[in-house]
Amino acid sequence: MTLPKPNRALNWRVSAAALVAIATLSGCATNNPRDPLEPFNRTVFKFNDAIDQAALKPAATAYKKVVPSFMQTGVNNFFGNLSDVWTGANNLMQGKGEQGMSDWTRVALNSTFGIGGLFDIASEAGLKKHNEDFGQTLGYWGVPSGPYLMLPLLGPSTVRDTSGLPVDMAANGWSYVDPSSTRNIGTALRVIDGRANILDASNLMEEAALDRYEFIRDGFLQRRQGQVFDGESSRKALKASKDEPADAKSIRAAYADDDAAPAATATAPAPTPAVAPAPTPAVAPAVSSETPSK
Numbered sequence: 591m592t593l594p595k596p597n598r599a600l601n602w603r604v605s606a607a608a609l610v611a612i613a614t615l616s617g618c619a620t621n622n623p624r625d626p627l628e629p630f631n632r633t634v635f636k637f638n639d640a641i642d643q644a645a646l647k648p649a650a651t652a653y654k655k656v657v658p659s660f661m662q663t664g665v666n667n668f669f670g671n672l673s674d675v676w677t678g679a680n681n682l683m684q685g686k687g688e689q690g691m692s693d694w695t696r697v698a699l700n701s702t703f704g705i706g707g708l709f710d711i712a713s714e715a716g717l718k719k720h721n722e723d724f725g726q727t728l729g730y731w732g733v734p735s736g737p738y739l740m741l742p743l744l745g746p747s748t749v750r751d752t753s754g755l756p757v758d759m760a761a762n763g764w765s766y767v768d769p770s771s772t773r774n775i776g777t778a779l780r781v782i783d784g785r786a787n788i789l790d791a792s793n794l795m796e797e798a799a800l801d802r803y804e805f806i807r808d809g810f811l812q813r814r815q816g817q818v819f820d821g822e823s824s825r826k827a828l829k830a831s832k833d834e835p836a837d838a839k840s841i842r843a844a845y846a847d848d849d850a851a852p853a854a855t856a857t858a859p860a861p862t863p864a865v866a867p868a869p870t871p872a873v874a875p876a877v878s879s880e881t882p883s884k
Contacts, residue, residue: 624738625807631740635803638745642785647792650785664708665783669764670719671700671707676761680722684730692717721817723758725751729818738807746810 622628654662678693696712696719704711713719728750729735736749747755759765764780767773795802 624811626737627739631738631807632803634740634742635806637742638740639802641743646781646785647789649782650789653782654786654789662783662786665779666787667700667704667710668707669780669783670710671697671704672763673721674700674719675763676758677720677722679761680724680727681720683727684722689720693720723751724754724761725758726818728754735811735814738811746806748811748814751814 625631674693674697678690678697681687681690681693696717697707699712699715699717700707700710703709710719725748733750735751739747739749739752741747741752744755764773764776767776795805
């Protein structure tokens with residue numbers, strides 16, 4: 591018995607695109623510490639936006655109008671159930687054993703009682719859904735994010751996350767589905783469903799008088815920082831760095847500083863007067879109520 595082969599052609603194309611983007615670093619540098627490759631990234635953004643406006647957005651609009659909402663929910667649940675397998679593995683690699691086992695319990699429940707993942711029974715049972723990938727795992731263990739990077743067709747990323755893409759793609763269970771026609775149809779459906787989920791938000795953004803490139807970049811970097819540290823890093827990131835996205839080490843250093851201050855305050859002995867004043871009967875109850883019992 592032979593296992594179906596992953597979509598190696600797609601993996602190769604994505605990896606090649608990432609390498610081409612990284613190889614362009616030296617020719618596109620700017621003074622923006624968060625986005626030193628801005629000229630190149632803006633060019634790729636325009637390319638991606640043209641494809642989105644010409645094909646992806648119309649397809650997502652039609653999908654949202656024609657396909658019943660319960661079917662859209664089923665598609666989203668099905669692919670979300672597949673992603674929970676890799677999410678659980680990444681949580682375990684980050685040392686989050688409880689979350690990792692919770693993710694794999696979700697897969698077991700949704701794959702059985704949820705009819706192959708079409709229904710999210712696990713969330714109704716109180717098992718929270720997480721979203722983790724290998725880029726987040728690298729960031730958790732101290733790998734800096736590196737420059738912001740706009741990838742052809744794939745969209746916003748960073749150098750760190752781009753380096754983790756081959757691992758994420760190899761761990762994608764759908765890439766092993768045979769025949770290839772089923773795999774390709776499912777991949778297209780997954781992309782269109784994902785685009786439909788953000789259709790309303792993207793329409794509002796397009797109507798606003800904003801630099802959409804900067805809006806997407808800043809939102810992505812902030813969201814990604816929060817994902818790496820489970821939403822706890824926004825204040826720490828601002829403290830660690832005013833100009834650049836904080837890496838794991840600087841964030842943890844900020845945590846150490848904040849954690850040390852309350853501890854020092856709590857352990858500092860209270861000053862003891864040389865001569866304790868005799869309690870006055872009128873105020874003795876008030877004094878005794880404020881003195882902690884031994």
